Amino acid sequence: xxxxxxxxxxxxxxxxxxxxxxxxxxxxxxxxxxxxxxxxxxxxxxxxxxxxxxxxxxxxxxxxxxxxxxxxxxxxxxxxxxxxxxxxxxxxxxxxxxxxxxxxxxxxxxxxxxxxxxxxxxxxxxxxxxxxxxxxxxxxxxxxxxxxxxxxxxxxxxxxxxxxxxxxxxxxxxxxxxxxxxxxxxxxxxxxxxxxxxxxxxxxxxxxxxxxxxxxxxxxxxxxxxxxxxxxxxxxxxxxxxxxxxxxxxxxxxxxxxxxxxxxxxxxxxxxxxxxxxxxxxxxxxxxxxxxxxxxxxxxxxxxxxxxxxxxxxxxxxxxxxxxxxxxxxxxxxxxxxxxxxxxxxxxxxxxxxxxxxxxxxxxxxxxxxxxxxxxxxxxxxxxxxxxxxxxxxxxxxxxxxxxxxxxxxxxxxxxxxxxxxxxxxxxxxxxxxxxxxxxxxxxxxxxxxxxxxxxxxxxxxxxxxxxxxxxxxxxxxxxxxxxxxxxxxxxxxxxxxxxxxxxxxxxxxxxxxxxxxxxxxxxxxxxxxxxxxxxxxxxxxxxxxxxxxxxxxxxxxxxxxxxxxxxxxxxxxxxxxxxxxxxxxxxxxxxxxxxxxxxxxxxxxxxxxxxxxxxxx
DNA sequence: GAGTTTGAAACT
DNA sequence: CAGTTTCAAACTC
Numbered sequence: 110x111x112x113x114x115x116x117x118x119x120x121x122x123x124x125x126x127x128x129x130x131x132x133x134x135x136x137x138x139x140x141x142x143x144x145x146x147x148x149x150x151x152x153x154x155x156x157x158x159x160x161x162x163x164x165x166x167x168x169x170x171x172x173x174x175x176x177x178x179x180x181x182x183x184x185x186x187x188x189x190x191x192x193x194x195x196x197x198x199x200x201x202x203x204x205x206x207x208x209x210x211x212x213x214x215x216x217x218x219x220x221x222x223x224x225x226x227x228x229x230x231x232x233x234x235x236x237x238x239x240x241x242x243x244x245x246x247x248x249x250x251x252x253x254x255x256x257x258x259x260x261x262x263x264x265x266x267x268x269x270x271x272x273x274x275x276x277x278x279x280x281x282x283x284x285x286x287x288x289x290x291x292x293x294x295x296x297x298x299x300x301x302x303x304x305x306x307x308x309x310x311x312x313x314x315x316x317x318x319x320x321x322x323x324x325x326x327x328x329x330x331x332x333x334x335x336x337x338x339x340x341x342x343x344x345x346x347x348x349x350x351x352x353x354x355x356x357x358x359x360x361x362x363x364x365x366x367x368x369x370x371x372x373x374x375x376x377x378x379x380x381x382x383x384x385x386x387x388x389x390x391x392x393x394x395x396x397x398x399x400x401x402x403x404x405x406x407x408x409x410x411x412x413x414x415x416x417x418x419x420x421x422x423x424x425x426x427x428x429x430x431x432x433x434x435x436x437x438x439x440x441x442x443x444x445x446x447x448x449x450x451x452x453x454x455x456x457x458x459x460x461x462x463x464x465x466x467x468x469x470x471x472x473x474x475x476x477x478x479x480x481x482x483x484x485x486x487x488x489x490x491x492x493x494x495x496x497x498x499x500x501x502x503x504x505x506x507x508x509x510x511x512x513x514x515x516x517x518x519x520x521x522x523x524x525x526x527x528x529x530x531x532x533x534x535x536x537x538x539x540x541x542x543x544x545x546x547x548x549x550x551x552x553x554x555x556x557x558x559x560x561x562x563x564x565x566x567x568x569x570x571x572x573x574x575x576x577x578x579x580x581x582x583x584x585x586x587x588x589x590x591x592x593x594x595x596x597x598x599x600x601x602x603x604x605x606x607x608x609x610x611x612x613x614x615x616x617x618x619x620x621x622x623x624x625x626x627x628x629x630x631x632x633x634x635x636x637x638x639x640x641x642x643x644x645x646x647x648x649x650x651x652x653x654x655x656x657x658x659x660x661x662x663x664x665x666x667x668x669x670x671x672x673x674x675x676x677x678x679x680x681x682x683x684x685x686x687x688x689x690x691x692x693x694x695x696x697x698x699x700x701x702x703x704x705x706x707x708x709x710x711x712x713x714x715x716x717x718x719x720x721x722x723x724x725x726x727x
Numbered sequence: 728g729a730g731t732t733t734g735a736a737a738c739t
Numbered sequence: 740c741a742g743t744t745t746c747a748a749a750c751t752c
Contacts (some may be wrong), residue, residue, distance in 0.1 A: 229745055443747065451736055452746045491737090528734065538733045731751070738744065 154411060163556055359447040440465040446472035456481070459496055500544040526551025534559035 369716060439460055443453045448471040451457045455466060455473055461481070462473045472480050488495045501524045523541040526549055534557045537543040541552060547562015548554055557564040 263733080441747075445748065446736095450746080451746085454748075457736095488736095495736095525735095530734075532749090538735090541733075543749090651737065729752090731743085731749100733749075734746100735748100736744100736746075 185257070269570065441468050442466070443468040445469075447471060451488065456484075457496070473610065494524065497524065499525070499540055500546050522546050522549040522551065524551070527554050529554040529557070531555075533557065534564075 137478045140588050174264075280335055439458045440451045441448060441455045441462060442468075446452045446456075448466075448468045450463050453462070453468070453473060453504045455462045461475055462468050472484075474481075485496065501522055507509050523544055523546055525540075527539045527541045529539045529552075532538040532542075534542050534552070534554050539548075539554065539559065541548045541554075542559050542561060548557045548559040548564035549562075550564065552564045554564055
């Protein structure tokens with residue numbers, strides 16, 4: 110397992126060549142290694158923290174993540190404090206000594222410029238911290254080539270000028286405007302008092318602690334785990350949009366914001382920025398990832414405009430058509446499940462149902478928090494991965510082959526695979542297709558024609574459509590694909606919006622590489638938990654990006670850090686069958702026909718404890 | 728908008 | 740673990 114230092118070195122080395130080495134920002138950035146850092150997080154601790162049933166434990170012992178972050182924060186404190194001053198210092202403290210800093214962190218209104226939405230659970234995400242810091246540095250240090258530095262750094266991160274450009278632009282824009290994205294109420298607007306950093310002034314200490322903790326371990330479902338804490342303010346979320354992957358994240362935000370501010374919840378994203386940049390309960394920048402993701406999400410978010418469709422269906426479709434895919438608001442129409450089963454998209458996504466939902470007898474609301482948590486726990490006990498992202502990504506596939514980024518995203522696969530019989534995996538009935546990924550050997554589908562990649566490993570070919578199982582796969586179907594991913598031509602389905610989190614799966618599949626990891630956002634399916642462990646607050650941010658970056662940085666890992674380091678599944682990468690699109694479990698790798706597969710991929714999950722479960726594993 | 732189809736989730 | 744039922748999304752008309 111890589112040590113944080115290693116990652117730092119990796120990232121920092123190249124950057125160190127820059128002339129701006131002495132820049133606080135430079136140092137700060139160089140030392141940022143969110144990805145690596147997170148990887149090293151002991152799973153046990155992570156799981157522990159995830160245990161929503163036992164919030165106390167969480168507070169009692171800050172997990173590794175906290176430490177990691179602490180380190181990170183420390184660095185910030187050291188390197189940036191000088192330039193940024195107390196403003197940064199406070200943030201640095203967050204990770205260091207949660208218990209001690211809780212008060213300082215949230216109870217002290219004095220902090221200015223703090224991007225943190227923390228207390229009120231604003232939607233801001235950590236990414237803003239970096240921006241903010243940079244901003245501050247720029248102001249105070251007057252570094253002439255600040256922008257250059259940023260550009261260089263971001264390029265490093267992104268791996269390409271074009272990618273980094275977006276980031277740089279964002280930074281510039283921010284610095285130029287001088288505006289601070291603040292959390293107040295999760296709005297991106299600067300309407301909130303700039304000086305208010307901690308929105309959660311009124312928050313209880315426990316909440317603060319929790320917030321801190323969350324900063325260290327960000328997961329989508331995190332909010333669930335701390336009933337009574339930051340959720341104390343739970344109320345019906347006024348917000349309407351929740352990115353799937355963020356899970357209760359936003360809900361938490363809503364709750365928090367409710368208590369702390371009157372700022373309208375706007376996860377509703379009237380602007381992309383809101384989504385991408387503020388969608389987090391934790392304002393603290395955890396890493397470059399955050400920043401990167403924030404940037405990445407930026408464009409995507411644009412599309413995310415809160416709307417109140419007349420009906421759930423319309424809303425849903427609208428979002429889908431807009432290309433938002435699952436990254437758009439979750440809403441359900443549950444009638445019998447009380448929104449307490451995985452049938453419910455909201456519940457499955459780890460988010461509370463909100464106004465736009467048309468569910469009946471819904472229990473998936475803050476007021477029924479206990480029920481929700483209990484149910485979640487139960488479900489997780491049955492299937493630890495129940496709330497895990499359905500699509501996993503293969504880092505191996507990340508290796509791009511050529512410039513064709515429009516090809517099938519072999520890099521991602523549905524964790525369990527589908528079982529389609531009639532849809533030919535060409536409709537959203539198919540989870541693989543829905544997730545924007547190709548089918549794999551994990552799938553038991555019949556007549557697979559998945560436009561994102563067929564089970565047999567063949568790439569999608571329009572000409573072949575007609576041949577599949579004699580079923581009529583017509584242009585209409587093709588249209589479906591387009592609808593799914595407006596951005597990509599039917600013939601070249603891109604996992605443009607893959608499920609937020611995707612586990613890396615080794616794949617030899619020829620479908621592999623084409624996809625540029627920098628492109629997709631994660632609109633995919635719901636994500637859950639573990640991914641958020643890394644950056645729960647980045648809810649609206651694309652996890653894909655994070656993973657991608659991670660992969661780029663560290664070739665050692667095929668798996669998302671969370672899984673990689675936190676679970677037995679870590680070995681999955683090594684378990685790749687020749688055909689291998691299939692994700693094998695660590696201990697199952699020896700056999701091709703894993704239980705997982707035999708079961709249709711359902712029950713096998715039980716044997717995969719690795720996935721950070723919200724449920725206490727004691 | 729109502730009804731149908733589909734396949735995941737849940738149950739037996 | 741396989742088969743069946745339930746469920747709600749996806750889809751069609």
